Amino acid sequence: MSAMKTTNVEVRLPSRMGFEKVAMSTAAAVAKLMGFRDDRVEDLKTAVAEACINAIEHGNRLNEKLSVGVVLSAGEDSLEVKVIDDGTGMKMHPTKPDIDRKMHGEEDARGMGMFLIQALVDEAEWVAGTDGKSSYVRLVIRLDKEQG
């Protein structure tokens, strides 16, 4: 088994809306250093922003005494991002928004974050913390061997 070299970058955000952009910019910088194409960097930025918004709003319930941890692990051919909060974990599963139901008021206009995360990255999983806190979402995007 070949040894995998992984480089970690960690960011800690206050639970205040808007600070997701700090994680978004950091993730974009790491992804660019790794050689991801611009369109994949944009996908990652939206996925990381939405994961942080969920952590701030739903996980930490906008409690500014709590922080959101963002751990970026850059491997040889993939970037893993864990967004960690002090909530009990997401109870919902990502579902594709139904624009017709939204337009007719049968579905909340909001609630697209998990769908966007899952649709824009190669892997996404939501993990509830075993102690009822420290839940996280784990995202992975992979470098395309073809991209230059």
Added chain:
Amino acid sequence: MQSETKSHVDQLTSPAGHPVTVLRFEGDIASTSKDAVLGTYQALSKTTTRLILLDFSKVDYINSSGIALVIQLLIEASNSDQKVYAYGLSAHFTKVFTMVGITKYAGLFPTQSEALAAL
């Protein structure tokens, strides 16, 4: 921390001679943008405004809360028999708007001139 969303309204006429109300946005479109997005739209005359064009060319960041505001605008416009179009989205946000289905209710164009030419 979130940048304030600026908005203003322009009245244009399409090459076909139709009056078009352009809502121009600048900054982030996020949960704090309700006044800039919905407030600006709701200040328009429901009786004289028939064609609405959303200008996203100076918007860098749109999150799911911002997309929800756009959907709420589309719902209100649909209920008032108004047609909504948009231009100036980056390739990424064009993809995101398509993924969530907005393109079914709002035609997207790359530029203002291409949008106006189609109206």
